[in-house]
Amino acid sequence: MLLDLSKRALFSQALDLTGCGRALRASRIWQGVLILNYHRIGDPQRSMLDRNLWSATQDDFDYQVGMAAKNFDVIGLDDLEDVLTHRRGRYVMFTFDDGYQDNYTEAYPILKAHQVPATFFLTTGFLDASQIPWWDDIAWMVRTSKLSALDVNRWTSSPVPFDQPHREGAIHRLLNVYKELPGESTEEYVEFLAAALQTGRCPKSVADNLWMTWDMVREMRRGGMSFGGHTVTHPILANLSSQQQDWEVAECKRRLVEELGEPITAFSFPVGGRSSYNSFTRTALETHGFRMAFTYHGNYCRPGHQDLYSISRTAIETDIDQRQFRAVVTLPQLFA
Ligand SMILES: [Zn+2]
Numbered sequence: 001m002l003l004d005l006s007k008r009a010l011f012s013q014a015l016d017l018t019g020c021g022r023a024l025r026a027s028r029i030w031q032g033v034l035i036l037n038y039h040r041i042g043d044p045q046r047s048m049l050d051r052n053l054w055s056a057t058q059d060d061f062d063y064q065v066g067m068a069a070k071n072f073d074v075i076g077l078d079d080l081e082d083v084l085t086h087r088r089g090r091y092v093m094f095t096f097d098d099g100y101q102d103n104y105t106e107a108y109p110i111l112k113a114h115q116v117p118a119t120f121f122l123t124t125g126f127l128d129a130s131q132i133p134w135w136d137d138i139a140w141m142v143r144t145s146k147l148s149a150l151d152v153n154r155w156t157s158s159p160v161p162f163d164q165p166h167r168e169g170a171i172h173r174l175l176n177v178y179k180e181l182p183g184e185s186t187e188e189y190v191e192f193l194a195a196a197l198q199t200g201r202c203p204k205s206v207a208d209n210l211w212m213t214w215d216m217v218r219e220m221r222r223g224g225m226s227f228g229g230h231t232v233t234h235p236i237l238a239n240l241s242s243q244q245q246d247w248e249v250a251e252c253k254r255r256l257v258e259e260l261g262e263p264i265t266a267f268s269f270p271v272g273g274r275s276s277y278n279s280f281t282r283t284a285l286e287t288h289g290f291r292m293a294f295t296y297h298g299n300y301c302r303p304g305h306q307d308l309y310s311i312s313r314t315a316i317e318t319d320i321d322q323r324q325f326r327a328v329v330t331l332p333q334l335f336a
Pocket of ligand 1: 097098230234269270271
């Protein structure tokens with residue numbers, strides 16, 4: 001069972017006020033691995049990019065890592081397979097997707113201070129060529145456009161207003177259109193938006209210092225962090241042909257192995273919902289030696305979890321306050 005946001009807030013408050021949360025954390029009410037997923041750490045308020053990518057402020061992340069380290073066994077990637085298949089207990093794992101540079105500048109110092117490992121899934125093409133990802137490109141266009149709405153067009157069934165207070169909703173809606181498109185139409189769609197919103201594409205200079213460098217990645221690896229694949233260009237894999245999927249998986253792995261000089265066996269699906277990958281994705285992962293794949297379905301992994309190509313993670317987002325975070329890790333059956 002999953003609770004909607006308002007119920008989450010209410011129940012998490014009750015957990016705290018009744019003192020139940022503390023008792024439950026000390027009990028064995030759940031067993032398994034709760035894998036938390038983050039994207040960016042910091043304050044999104046002034047960003048022209050997609051603010052939904054920020055998962056926590058530095059202060060909240062510091063609290064979350066400290067709280068997990070105090071109450072649970074926090075494991076790294078190397079322990080996961082053994083824990084999933086053989087061990088009983090309550091484990092928490094921290095993961096990050098995409099490879100944003102604040103993972104190094106903001107998250108890594110906090111993880112180090114708490115001596116907690118984390119696993120980072122990298123979109124290799126972003127690190128290699130300082131690309132603006134499609135979600136940040138579209139968000140930037142909506143934020144900088146002088147227009148107040150997008151007229152009816154072949155991509156959206158009705159006009160999309162994006163003056164305040166509609167702006168965040170408009171970004172969300174235009175990103176959802178992208179996610180449904182076959183891979184060969186996505187570039188045409190983004191080009192259409194650039195023309196229709198009269199902004200052009202987000203300037204490449206915005207991507208300066210947006211992604212980690214490979215030197216940062218190697219430093220974090222020496223510091224006990226782990227790395228996995230997240231494709232080259234961050235497409236919705238299920239919208240690609242089997243050959244395109246194979247290339248995204250193989251080339252991402254090749255670059256990671258080249259830069260890190262060690263086997264890479266873990267992968268997380270871009271976007272990560274059930275419709276974002278398919279059987280061709282799994283074939284490509286098996287073919288290229290990925291042994292584990294992480295989803296974005298929510299929930300946690302029970303002991304004896306068998307399918308290593310469908311490992312559940314739960315999203316941590318900036319609207320999760322400290323109380324709600326305590327609820328997520330205390331009762332993941334309800335909150336994760
Ligand atoms: Zn991603």
